[in-house]
Amino acid sequence: MATSEPTVDDLAPTLETNVAADEPPADAGEASEETVLHASDLTVYYGTEQALQPVTAALPEREVTAIIGPSGCGKSTFLRCINRMNDQIDGCRVEGKLRFYGKNIYDNDVDPVALRRKIGMVFQKPNPFPKSIYDNVAYGPRIQGCDDDLDATVESALRRAALWEEVSDRLDESALDLSGGQQQRLCIARAIAPDPGVILMDEPASALDPIATTKIEDLIEELAEEYTVVIVTHNMQQAARISDRTMVFLTGGELVEFDRTAKIFAEPEDQRVEDYITGKFG
Amino acid sequence: MSAETAEEQDLFEDVDLRGIKIRGWLFHAFCLVAALFGVVMLAMLILDVLWEALVGFAIGLDPITFLTSTAHRDPFSAGFIAAIVGSIWLMVFTVIFSMALGIGTAIYLEEYAPDNRVTRLIEANLTNLAGVPSVVYGLLALAVFVNAMRLGPVILAGAIALALLVVPIIIVASQEALRGVPDGMRQGSAAAGATQWQTIRQVVLPAAFPGIMTGTILALARAVGETAPLLMVGVVLESGLIPGDPFSRFAAMPTEIYYWAFRPVTEFHHLAAYGIIVLLTVMFSMIASAVYIRNRYERIR
Numbered sequence: 001m002a003t004s005e006p007t008v009d010d011l012a013p014t015l016e017t018n019v020a021a022d023e024p025p026a027d028a029g030e031a032s033e034e035t036v037l038h039a040s041d042l043t044v045y046y047g048t049e050q051a052l053q054p055v056t057a058a059l060p061e062r063e064v065t066a067i068i069g070p071s072g073c074g075k076s077t078f079l080r081c082i083n084r085m086n087d088q089i090d091g092c093r094v095e096g097k098l099r100f101y102g103k104n105i106y107d108n109d110v111d112p113v114a115l116r117r118k119i120g121m122v123f124q125k126p127n128p129f130p131k132s133i134y135d136n137v138a139y140g141p142r143i144q145g146c147d148d149d150l151d152a153t154v155e156s157a158l159r160r161a162a163l164w165e166e167v168s169d170r171l172d173e174s175a176l177d178l179s180g181g182q183q184q185r186l187c188i189a190r191a192i193a194p195d196p197g198v199i200l201m202d203e204p205a206s207a208l209d210p211i212a213t214t215k216i217e218d219l220i221e222e223l224a225e226e227y228t229v230v231i232v233t234h235n236m237q238q239a240a241r242i243s244d245r246t247m248v249f250l251t252g253g254e255l256v257e258f259d260r261t262a263k264i265f266a267e268p269e270d271q272r273v274e275d276y277i278t279g280k281f282g
Numbered sequence: 283m284s285a286e287t288a289e290e291q292d293l294f295e296d297v298d299l300r301g302i303k304i305r306g307w308l309f310h311a312f313c314l315v316a317a318l319f320g321v322v323m324l325a326m327l328i329l330d331v332l333w334e335a336l337v338g339f340a341i342g343l344d345p346i347t348f349l350t351s352t353a354h355r356d357p358f359s360a361g362f363i364a365a366i367v368g369s370i371w372l373m374v375f376t377v378i379f380s381m382a383l384g385i386g387t388a389i390y391l392e393e394y395a396p397d398n399r400v401t402r403l404i405e406a407n408l409t410n411l412a413g414v415p416s417v418v419y420g421l422l423a424l425a426v427f428v429n430a431m432r433l434g435p436v437i438l439a440g441a442i443a444l445a446l447l448v449v450p451i452i453i454v455a456s457q458e459a460l461r462g463v464p465d466g467m468r469q470g471s472a473a474a475g476a477t478q479w480q481t482i483r484q485v486v487l488p489a490a491f492p493g494i495m496t497g498t499i500l501a502l503a504r505a506v507g508e509t510a511p512l513l514m515v516g517v518v519l520e521s522g523l524i525p526g527d528p529f530s531r532f533a534a535m536p537t538e539i540y541y542w543a544f545r546p547v548t549e550f551h552h553l554a555a556y557g558i559i560v561l562l563t564v565m566f567s568m569i570a571s572a573v574y575i576r577n578r579y580e581r582i583r
Binding site: 083085088090113114116117120121123125127128129130131139140142143144187190191194200 | 396464466467470473474484488
């Protein structure tokens with residue numbers, strides 16, 4: 001292990017530059033890695049109002065994709081399409097296709113409950129249940145009926161969420177007694193405990209102080225080694241720091257640009273994206 | 283120095299707070315008196331009852347006989363046990379009926395019902411039902427359950443009348459408790475792949491439990507002292523028989539107290555005071571347990 005690590009480290013930047021160099025900007029959506037989520041003409045209406053213009057994009061496996069854009073641009077709407085949380089909103093209508101490993105999740109034979117067992121989610125405001133820390137993390141595995149060796153599952157999820165050290169001696173205490181930052185990491189642990197594969201995050205750090213935010217950001221980078229992460233953020237620096245790819249939505253629910261994060265922030269194709277990123281707009 | 287002080291005095295000279303402060307003080311005093319009124323009334327009530335009971339004890343009414351015997355023509359041999367057991371039977375079935383109906387309705391309205399005109403109509407009617415006089419529920423139970431369904435004037439019929447009376451209160455209290463559960467929790471549960479039933483069972487109900495229980499127990503504490511519906515259903519005013527099953531005729535604590543209080547033999551008035559003490563003890567312990575449950579579960583949360 002110890003001897004192989006430097007090799008990987010040496011190789012990584014080379015690989016990265018190679019991919020970036022080989023890949024024409026227009027093909028950014030079609031990654032060389034396996035595509036986890038593939039949206040084609042995905043459109044969302046709330047009643048008669050169109051919240052999302054047709055979106056076509058392919059999100060690759062084990063990468064962090066950031067979604068940025070001004071308020072009301074449809075970034076959360078797009079995120080909530082991925083695990084069909086929009087279904088719970090009255091009057092919401094989704095058109096087009098969203099393939100999850102090739103299967104359109106809006107097909108009639110897909111049960112949103114089953115889908116959500118494969119795609120976890122972390123919300124803007126920490127929302128721990130009024131249960132013990134242990135029971136919060138064990139919630140997913142329990143309701144999904146895979147509760148053998150729950151102790152190990154809980155410990156592993158808490159370790160991956162960088163919370164184990166802080167709570168290992170008080171797992172039976174109420175989750176509501178934790179600080180805001182700890183609660184959010186607990187929610188991340190809860191989301192990854194059933195091993196979902198994809199994790200959606202809706203501005204997970206926006207309600208937290210800078211130190212807690214840094215912890216969450218470090219955590220997201222680590223999670224991307226195992227999981228595909230899609231994160232909505234209103235913080236452009238955050239998107240630049242933690243993501244591999246960035247989707248830029250602009251007012252009206254239009255996906256304006258989707259590319260490698262480095263490319264988006266260095267030389268965006270679209271003038272509006274440049275204006276938005278440099279702060280002239282939005 | 284003195285010039286400065288004079289200047290400071292001038293600064294606030296145009297501000298006259300005396301009038302508004304007196305009004306504030308009067309309002310404060312009024313609120314205090316209002317708050318004390320209830321406490322004083324309750325204290326007077328309890329003292330009066332205790333005094334009546336004490337006099338009863340002094341003239342030789344034995345509390346042990348009172349708690350172990352059934353009704354009797356001679357007040358010195360008369361007891362309350364048939365009414366106590368009758369009230370316990372009533373409570374057991376009232377709890378079963380009213381909790382199932384009340385909490386079920388509240389969960390339906392808050393968790394399942396679509397937001398449409400029918401739902402709003404049901405909700406508006408519930409508020410009205412909570413204001414219906416208790417004697418009306420007694421009449422309803424008499425007409426439907428005692429007569430039409432030929433149940434007769436038995437414990438089950440009395441319990442149904444009491445349950446009808448408290449169900450609207452339980453519904454409103456439970457709805458309030460369910461509304462207090464943040465939506466974020468429901469969404470968090472749904473996003474974890476829970477079905478709606480799992481979300482309600484595992485997250486929403488445990489979170490709302492203290493509020494639901496508090497409301498339910500307070501409603502039941504009211505039911506245990508209700509007199510009018512039982513009179514309508516046909517309670518036995520003074521019973522010599524301890525009821526053995528829910529299809530027996532029965533006496534209940536509030537109605538037996540009512541009956542004794544109007545007996546011409548004054549010794550019975552003191553027995554009524556004994557009865558009130560037993561009834562109040564039951565009510566206060568129910569209220570205390572409601573407070574205990576709320577505090578206990580709020581600490582866990």
